Amino acid sequence: MTTLAVLRDPTLRLIAWALLFLGALNASVYPYQSLVGIERIGLSEPAFALILALASAVSVTASVLLGILSDQKANRRRIALFTAASGTAGVGLMLVAPSPLTFLLCHGLLFPVASSLYGQLFALARLARADDGAARDAILSTIRSAMSLSFLAMLIVWTFAFGAGVGVMAVYLSGTAAAVALTTLLALKWPRDGQTAWQDQPSGLNFTRALAEIANPPILIRLLLLGAIASAGNLYMILTSLVFEASPTRDAGTTALYIGLVAGWEVPFMLLLPLITHRFRRATLIGLGTALYVTHLALMPILTESAWLWALPLLAGLGGAAILTLPIAYYQDLLAGRPGTAGAMLALQRLAAELLAAAAFATGSILGGSYATIALTGSAIALIGAALLCWLDRARA
Known part of the structure; x- marks a missing residue:
């Protein structure tokens, strides 16, 4: 019943597809970043660790600041497109011009910014459906399963691909394809700010009050x-x-x-x-x-x-x-x-x-x-x- 509700609701269907592409993007990049950074790009282990630390800080900071900003201004579409485009730029650069600097930009800055899209998608789900309690839990668990499904599928694909002799840098092919599909989907289907079927009132809270x-x-x-x-x-x-x-x-x-x-x-x-x-x-x-x-x-x-x-x-x-x-x-x-x-x-x-x-x-x-x-x-x-x-x-x- 819940699966049918997701499929029938255009906004929930958008979110499910977005999570499907996001899972494919994550599965293309995250499991292999240490191998790429150290073995292929030639980073030292301390340098790679510093980039991971930077990525963690950027991811958390971007998620919190952009989340608060989206509540302040109710400009969720623009923020979602910005974060998705950041991920596309990051993996695209690694595909066409891999280097230590590109790795830093992609894995240390752009891709961590894109990771904040995960929370923004569930914020949209909360606005689109006012269901409370068990009904909302059911909807969210259903759309979240799309991300796990594509993550698993992409891992299987690359397991067979590596077994066939494909080089690890090819993960940026599927990563770029998933990122482009995700950005295109959001550009075409994300509801325009101020024109939604639900009310999305700006919070009016400044950053200090929101953090408090x-x-x-x-x-x-x-x-x-x-x-x-x-x-x-x-x-x-x-x-x-x-x-x-x-x-x-x-x-x-x-x-x-x-x-x-x-x-x-x-x-x-x-x-x-x-x-x-x-x-x-x-x-x-x-x-x-x-x-x-x-x-x-x-x-x-x-x-x-x-x-x-x-x-x-x-x-x-x-x-x-x-x-x-x-x-x-x-x-x-x-x-x-x-x-x-x-x-x-x-x-x-x-x-x-x-x-x-x-x-x-x-x-x-x-x-x-x-x-x-x-x-x-x-x-x-x-x-x-x-x-x-x-x-x-x-x-x-």
Whole structure:
């Protein structure tokens, strides 16, 4: 029913297609940027690390500032086109003139600016559909599945392409194609500012007041707790290749297959999630999803040599469906009437998750040094975050 609602609504259909292209763009660029930067472009590891740090700072700053600006001025179309064009320029430059400077411009500046489009798309969804509670959760989980689907499909395409001998720089071909398609789609179909079927009133808040709204303790605390939950996903991406590389029976092919299975299970569970969103509070579902996800994270280093390893992606997909999609509507309710700022909260959550995942890795290394200890440390951080979030929301209710 929800899938049909998305397909029938022109704005939701636009967002689903945009997320499909955005997923293809991300899958073309992100998984291979270290190989491109260090092995093909010739950057040193410290220089590459500095570019990643710059990219993280630019991504968060752009998401927050552009999100606030879109609420201030209600000029969402122009901002969306600007961010999409930034991504197109970045990957296009890497396609035609790869160099260390081009890599810096693309991966350090232009592509991180383009990543803010993710939150802007969900801000548009909030404006286009005023559904509350479970209905909105169902719609958002459905359109979010489009991004996971294209991400998985593109990973499969490049796995076979590399196996056939295609060079890694060819990823910018699919990246540029996806970016051009995305920008063209937004230029043709994004509703024009001031001519929408819904009211989009400027917030009237200056940047100081808007930032103070984010820093309000009830909002900031929940942001950090959701960041703690999301850090389990970041730690999983860090540990997977390390765990299988250290195994005497696993290899890089196992890593690719495992990650592909996790992403593959996320898609159907995102589509099935609407069947239960009306029965439980959002925080409860996030907590249950966290418990399932960290079970996969904690057991992965333990079951590496066992056939039971291949049952873990099922848990990861089921848990990941909840912790990837439900925070979107959660932030929209926290910042009611500020859809652009609520979308920017996803970037702030990502930053918090990256920092907490790094802290979990360092703490686990100090405590035991094994990957199992690191995974358990990260699992504990995510579970504490989920428990506190459920407690806060229960107290509020």
